[in-house]
Amino acid sequence: MSILSEAQAKAILDKVIAFSTADNASAVLSGGIGGNVRFARNDISTSGIVDDVQLAVEVAFGKRVGTASINQFDDASLERVVRRAEDLAKLAPENPEYMPPVGKQTYTATETFSEATAALTAEARAKIAEASILPCRERGLIAAGFLEDGHTFFAHANSNGNFGYQRSTIADYTCTVRTEDGRGSGWVASNVKDVAELDAGTDIQIAMRKAAASVDAKALEPGKYTVILEPAAASGLISFMMNFFDARSADEGRSFLSKQGGGNKIGEQIMDPRVNIYTDPANPTVPAMPWDGDGLPRERTKIIDAGKVANLQYSRYWASKQGKPETAGWGNTIMEGGTKSTAELIASTERGILVTRTWYIRMVDPQTVLLTGLTRDGTFYIENGQLMYPIKNFRFNESPVIMLNNIDELGRSVRVEDGSMMVPPMKLRDFTFTSLSDAV
């Protein structure tokens, strides 16, 4: 019973809400089937399928809140889980920041579901692994990769009459190809809603080319370089920065978006005017659920507009305290770009470094969002529009805020990460590499 229909989910949630005697009640019913296949050393290493459904109930007496959950769905079990949540709520201290559930909302469905992905079988997963492994075996290269697919439903309801239901699917494929002697490494990734769009046989060629081309890397001196970050490389830094757009932290003075003397930087120019970042649940390339964690309907919202801070994320509590309208939490991040591909950005570069991927990114200083991390799986020197030779990997210490002030050119934005982000390839000046890595 992992995937319930809308009617089945609503019937369960209606019963749960009806059982509650608390002032407020909310419930989430979600479940799914996740499959995966993992391969390494040109063989499949692990593969599995996981089936799970959860019903979580939150109730409140005044500002006292309790939560409980169960995975049985007969009437007695549904009533029992509500009583447990109510018992916990009666024991809990008051939370002055508690916000009652949202009222009845209207949602516009988003296109998060694909039949083909939902129907993926163990045999089909094995074939995707095979399409990655066999060409590598033939060329004396070694593949290690992973395919994970999920088919889930998500339903929620509350005592104010709100209800939502939607299904979604995702398939995430990554593969690293290394040379047998371990001196070259390449990587490719593809995250799709519809597994029909996944072509491991074509993708693997990219990783194979980069692996073969990255042997005999030369060492360049650490320092400031013009770089071209492929979308996967740029997204590591951009997505990290997006975690720090919380309005409360900014207002409290503990964010890079805090203003000297108090307040936040909404309206201030913090990046190059070519930077535009927004969120839109209906974006067909990176669709998001139509509601946020509180059940508020998501809308297209500007985040960075021509380099200025347009909006921050307000929790419902912080919005009410600051006299701001309630707005939904963001479900995706879309950074606009230009029209050029990564290859076209390379062609117009006199001298620079191409970065396939960034790795192990961690915060060094939240004051400036200074991040450290490394390049990985394909780093090349560019001269006169050509990839000249592979170079050894670098450690960087760079802030995405500084980076987005040093833009030479943005390319065409594409889906990256876990399918919740679109980022362009970007050519940047003065990107700060602080040391060399011997890692391949």
Add this chain to the structure above:
Amino acid sequence: MDRRDFLALSTFFTGVALTPSIFGKAIAAEQLQDAIDIAVKKRLADAALGAATAAGASYCDVRVGRYLRQFVITRERNVENIVNTESTGTGVRVIADGSWGFAATNEMTEDAVANAARQATAIAKANARIQTAPVQLAPTPGVGEVSWRTPIKKNAMDVPIADKVNLLLSVNDAALGAGASFVNSLLFLVNEQKYFASTDGSYIDQDVHRIWAPMTVTAVDKASGKFRVRQGLSDPRGMGYEYMTPKPADKVTLPGGAVVYGNSYDMVEDAVAAAKQAQAKLKARSVKPGKYDLMLDPSHLWLTIHESVGHPLELDRVLGYEANYAGTSFATLDKWKEKFQYGSDKVTIVADKTQPTSLGAVGYDDEGVKTQRWDLISKGKLVNYQVIRDQAHILGLTESQGCCYADSWSSVQFQRMANVSLEPGEAKLSPAEMIKDIENGIYIIGDGSFSIDQQRYNAQFGGQLFYEIKNGKVTDMIEDVAYQIRTPEFWNACVAVCDKSDYRMGGSFFDGKGQPGQVSAVSHGSSTARFNGINVINTARSLG
């Protein structure tokens, strides 16, 4: 997984997303004390073992798990959330036609687990078609029906919620009273009730407990727009609530005055220190980059050990099984064969799945192997790795070292790090004595930012507290410090390790690895150690 993911739990509906959450479902408090009847677990396990064998599996193991967690989450004077979660289900792993297959279900019926066993077998057979190297399992003896429990003194799940709330709110009050602008404090309790059965004839029931009490104290200077954070100096431990009752003998005052803790934690006292130190960090001098002799406290060094020794000596990484995610390792088999000089002769590093009060201590691993202790690096030389059953033959071993772990019934078990620790120095040496002959150094306390490459060569570490050492004495607090290392050079620059009286543990609740990603909890012990001539960078930047 890092702290951000964990803190996201404070939003009730967040995290109920595409994949089943390892944090499971919330349950009522009274259920935290009970357990599934062992007879029920055995019946479920036998149903799966029988179904897998009948479907053609040559090996099967079954893990019936009940994973309990409790979170008490506060900020300033508010309790943000109290969450009790439970995740119950069964994972079945099989070998059929020489390949692995895995399936998991949350339905606790014999039919459901038998069906999962058949699914796992079908998956294994689907994969066998392209398999070239059949799985080889090192033998492990069936141990019959046995049990093991973390030797806790006070089950944290039994402690009333009110006591935990009162503790955290008094911690927050103490921090605010000492001048903190903000404080977040948490209690995070874990109880893994794990039942393992296999076709080898083992039925192993384990009850594993862990505790963590992290805290973040922030000082803000609104006029300058500057803010600084000091994290708590507690360690996550494989202990009960006794860890939260401070004992004077467990308190250590370091040269320069900072206080750290051993087998118990005074969270209120640390909150006061954190508030004062966060404010001091606002005014501290920015470090001059260059080469320094580093004196690393165990509250800091654990993370460097974890990243630069623990991970590169995981055999699955060495062999390439993690190449697509966590990466491979510079510590290749040829280096092991030639007894590579990983560190100086002061450096002996052990792996130990039996160390009392550590996060990784269990009686048996998640494929039924009795746990043990062994050397990884002996007087600087690489002598061994961390191994599980399907890898042992590659090293010519006849048995696994017991390093297999899964973070949930719904996750497939694989090779995870044992507790990996630096042995204390044999000669008597305290931190106060160590500092005396350091002319130009930095004393680092507490873990901070960390990043390392995919072969574990190049790493960069921050910390919580940095003190300049000049001519044998701690002088000022300094800021904006990070050090960069190349692993073998760093460990070969280790010139002294304090004696066992200074030995303390640190650890991680959320060591991430694998695809799908899993977390594990692991401890790392050491005494204070000195490393000469390490490259320090200045991390201050301006956003203009």
